Amino acid sequence: MTPPQVLIVGGGMITHDQILPSLYHMQRQGRIGEISVCSSSAKTVRALAHAENLLRAFPGQSFRPYPDPHHGGHMGPDLFREVIAGLPPRNIVVAAVPDQIHFDVIMTALRHDQHVCTVKPLVLEYRQAQEIEREACRRGLVVGVEYHKRFDDRSLMARRRYREGWFGEFVLGTACLFEKWYYRHSNFQNWMTTENSDAFTYIGCHYVDLVHFITGLLPAAVSVYGVRDRYPNGNQGFLWTDARVIWNNGACLNVQNGLGFPDDAPGTNTQGLVMYCKGEDAGGLVTHSDQYRGLKYSYVRKPEGSGATIYAEPSPDYFQYLDLGGPGLTPVGYGYRSVEYIINACLRAEAETQGLPEDQALARRQAILKEYDAAGIMATPANSSFNERVLEAGRESILNGGRVVEIAWQTAA
């Protein structure tokens, strides 16, 4: 089988930090073919092509940029449509654009018969998730949502033990994820504004997703209180949020999020999850410190980069480059494993249907999708659209001063 081409739409932070290096590594192993990156501006793809850490880790590898600086091609927010249309059917499109554009990019990819890997959240509205599910199922195309915390071994350990009954039943919990203050100065100030998104929508969804991933419970009601704050460019955002998610067994998860972890504090952010549970006659407890993972480094000079500190507590678990003898460096961690898992899911759907007549191939791909949905390890539109319901309810709540918004599962298809 010829390795598939992969097109990444969006060339910002997540593409630089996780998506592109993960794909470069798979390309180096011969599992995927040509990689392209399409952004709305030439400046973004140029900066990505010259990123020093990527050049050092993947010597001799490159991506095809859109807009293409050598061919004076088009640019702008609609360029991705042209580029996707030019891709032969049943390759892979990765959506790595701001949240509110995911739907358009994913639907464009599906309508051109492409498998999809998308960064979280899938979309911002439940009905959009349903539309994606229907279109993907009709065409037998994989859509994997990249909730990488699912591929942190500690999440998989907790999930297995919870489902074996070792903790009892979840009752009360708290989770937090605060990004560093300097995020306010990034491109976020242009899109993560009050009318589009908020801190809970942006990063709170990780822990809502994780509590479902571990327990299998579904959210039943949401209230989100947000504090309006100003970005450096004057745009307004809900940069601090406090959410309460009630689950279908009556359990309650409090989630705090913000772009406000001090730049001088160690670690790239602060985050973690505590879940109190109850058994027959004993309390159960899950505590994950997802920021401090046991490493304390004190450097002799301050490293380059926003939020870098002399005293650091790096996480070895999310995404690191290791020198395993070369060439270049090897990306490791759950950030890599998550992308690899989704791409492998696409590869399998193609490999197992190679050479079959199209009606049989389609039926087989559809059966494989059902298997992925049921396994519940990879987030798919069918098994994770509770996240869209939470986001939708959360947006309604935050825009109404934090009022409780119920999620009516009985009316959901």
Ligand SMILES: NC(=O)c1ccc[n+]([C@@H]2O[C@H](COP(=O)([O-])OP(=O)(O)OC[C@H]3O[C@@H](n4cnc5c(N)ncnc54)[C@H](O)[C@@H]3O)[C@@H](O)[C@H]2O)c1
């Ligand atoms: N922890 C996580 O899972 C995680 C972390 C960071 C970001 N994300 C998600 O990744 C997505 C992007 O975030 P980011 O941090 O990379 O943001 P970013 O602002 O750094 O980058 C967004 C990129 O999208 C490009 N873009 C915007 N509109 C486009 C269009 N019409 N066509 C092509 N390109 C377009 C921009 O040029 C930019 O390169 C968001 O959905 C975000 O929620 C997930």
